[in-house]
Amino acid sequence: MDRKGWPGTLAVAAVLIVLAIGLPMANRGIAAADVPLPAGSRVQVGPLSDDHSRPLSVQVPDGWALNTDATALSESVALYNGSTSFQLSVILAQGATPEQLWHGLGEIEQAGGVVPRLGATMPIKTAQGVPGLAGPITVQDHTAAVAVFAAPSLGADVVVTGPPEEVMGSDISGMLSSIRFDGAGA
Template identity: 35%
Template sequence: MTQVRWWGTGTVALALLVLCSVPPLLDRALGSGGRRLAPGTVVSIGTAQNGVRPVTVTVLRAGWVLSEADTSLTSNAKLLSDDVVFNLSVVVPLSSLDARKLWDGLGRIVAAGGRARLATAPVPVITAHGMTGLTGRIIGRDRAGVAAVFATDTLGATVTAAGPPPAFREAAAEVEAMARTVTVTAP
């Protein structure tokens, strides 16, 4: 009769366990590679003209992280706070632009993701700088959030912020306040 030796299989299993469990633990311990933002930090996106980017948002409290891997300052910024994701994007239209057209287009983009959709009746919102836009809820089975759009004749900005319903409920007032800090300076 032959003797069965399991040490080779055990070593492979142990190596797989280490390879699968250590990287997520290191990621949590070392951070996700994002950059922590201090309260009052202004995040600017869009194509810079004379050293200034045309779309901005202001971070209102500590705890937000700029996801450097998911941000392209010429087009979008992704901010994270726990399980809530705040996206700010620049919209450069091919023809005239208004907030309603922008809302309808954003609705198609959100729905295409398959996890959520925009509520059908947006309401007007006014930023701290006097810009008028539209805002409404993002709804889904496992997502809750808010969206806002702002448009000038030649440039627009969209905000989407969402997360699991309990996490979003905690952050909702802050997220809505951040959305009201958006500025769009048309070229």
């Protein structure tokens, strides 16, 4: 064997070793659950339709990211900004009212062995005109802001946790208002 090819072979072997060791180490340094979203992005959620769209979406302001570990786009999407989280879920409840959806939240928690305390609600609407209710829910000493919306063909619920000043801030109200239901009008 000729020794002239050894430096090239050693260089290739060194590059492969660096890639085999370095890439997994670099990958661990990148949070897999953190996908930053550009301001104004619209994130779709729900079962895929024939045209490959999803029936529910929300628009995100600047600074929000998608938590891929807590997201299953056919059911729910988990977004966060710092210590504030925004979880939007599809409710397959055709013809339900916001009041029925709100009451259903308590029943779901009770079925899981947890007794929630539902706070007073206030009516809200999306910019599209879909009616909903919003209020606090406390489960095992943890309080969250919750909203439910009832479009004719499906519903949605949103659970927001974080510091009170952020949960009640303009980002969250803007996101709630931006929720869109396919086929629900303007």
